[in-house]
Amino acid sequence: QSVLTQPPSVSAAPGQKVTISCSGSSSNIDNNYVSWYQQFPGTAPKLLIYDNNKRPSGIPDRFSGSKSGTSATLGITGLQTGDEADYYCGSWDSSLSASVFGTGTKVTVL
Amino acid sequence: EVQLVESGGGLVQPGGSLRLSCAASGFSFSSYAMHWVRQAPGKGLEYVSTITKDAGATYYGDSVKGRFTISRDSSKNTVYLQMDSLKPDDLAVYYCARAYRPGYVDLPFGYWGQGTLVTVSS
Numbered sequence: 126q127s128v129l130t131q132p133p134s135v136s137a138a139p140g141q142k143v144t145i146s147c148s149g150s151s152s153n154i155d156n157n158y159v160s161w162y163q164q165f166p167g168t169a170p171k172l173l174i175y176d177n178n179k180r181p182s183g184i185p186d187r188f189s190g191s192k193s194g195t196s197a198t199l200g201i202t203g204l205q206t207g208d209e210a211d212y213y214c215g216s217w218d219s220s221l222s223a224s225v226f227g228t229g230t231k232v233t234v235l
Numbered sequence: 236e237v238q239l240v241e242s243g244g245g246l247v248q249p250g251g252s253l254r255l256s257c258a259a260s261g262f263s264f265s266s267y268a269m270h271w272v273r274q275a276p277g278k279g280l281e282y283v284s285t286i287t288k289d290a291g292a293t294y295y296g297d298s299v300k301g302r303f304t305i306s307r308d309s310s311k312n313t314v315y316l317q318m319d320s321l322k323p324d325d326l327a328v329y330y331c332a333r334a335y336r337p338g339y340v341d342l343p344f345g346y347w348g349q350g351t352l353v354t355v356s357s
Contacts, residue, residue, distance in 0.1 A: 127279060160335075160343035162280070169330055169347035170272075170280065181335075181345070213280050217341035223294050224270070224342050229279035 128153060129214055129227035136233040141204050145230045147197040147214030153225055157217040159197040161190055164211045173212070174199060206234045237261040237346045239331045244351030247321055251355075255316040257331030257348055264312040265289070266337040270344055271305065271316045273327035273353075283329070286314060287340055294340070298324075321355045328352050 130148040137143045147159065161174040172181055174190035177197065189200045197216075201208055214227035243255040257269070271283040284305040285294040293305050304317040314331060328350040335345030 127281075157341070158343075162344075164280075169349055170344075171347070172335065172343050172345050175335060175343035175345075211279075215280075215342045215344075221297070223296055224282045224285065224344075226272075226280040226282060 127228045128218055128221070128225040129216065131212075131214060131227040131230045133228070134231045134233060136235055137204050138235045139204055139206065142200060142202045143204060143232060144201075145199040145212055145214075145232070147199070147227045149195050149197075149216060149225075151195060152220035153195075153216040153218040154192065154197055155195045156219060159190065159192050160215045161188075161197075161199045162213045162215065164213065166211075170213065201232070204232075204234055208232055209234050237333065239333060239346060239348035241329065241331050241348045241351040244329065244353045246354045246356065248357050249321060249323060249355055251321050252317070252319045253321065253353060255318065255329055255331075255351060255353070257314045257316075259312045259314065259331075259333065262333070263337070264307075265309045268334040268338075268340045269305075269307060269314040270332045270334070271314075272330045272332055272344070272347075273325075274330070274350075275324075275327040278327075281327070284316060285340055288338060292340070318353070321353075323355050325353060325355050 162170040164170040177192040331348040332344035333346040335343040
């Protein structure tokens with residue numbers, strides 16, 4: 126089972142903003158970096174945010190990340206229909222000595 | 236261009252074995268840790284395993300520890316996942332991924348392959 130907890134789904138109208146939470150513990154998020162991944166059906170995940178709040182080249186600044194204590198948040202502003210996808214957070218877990226992923230959140234554009 | 240191409244998936248009976256391969260190209264293979272991540276049908280991502288750039292250390296998720304073995308061959312730019320004692324719960328698409336930064340063993344995973352499907356059924 127996943128160590129990091131995310132809401133199953135979030136939704137908003139085009140142009141609006143959504144936030145996705147990722148809740149962990151002191152052995153993962155609180156003391157390690159968080160990354161976020163976007164996945165469209167039938168395709169491989171894609172790195173969206175790394176080191177809590179950095180964007181790889183080519184990722185628009187509509188996507189942002191933040192972290193506070195044992196929780197992290199992904200924000201998507203100016204929501205577009207093309208943003209409809211599943212989003213996963215991830216972090217290293219020092220107790221498990223393994224990477225861990227969140228439960229995943231489906232973003233729906235109304 | 237970074238490319239990761241998985242192969243070796245297929246149908247196997249419970250208790251059987253399978254070896255997955257991931258052929259890497261477009262980067263200095265010996266500089267990066269490599270990983271396997273799986274995704275059961277309709278489910279989320281599950282971490283499987285990591286091997287450091289020099290194969291000096293390996294890491295495994297709890298659900299596969301003791302049954303799966305990760306390895307790499309730098310002469311072939313290929314990473315492998317030997318899967319033994321397979322269970323129906325191992326049914327998933329298995330993705331190969333490359334660390335985002337050289338030398339790092341943890342997330343983020345910067346590049347992913349297209350995945351290969353493993354089905355465990357009698």
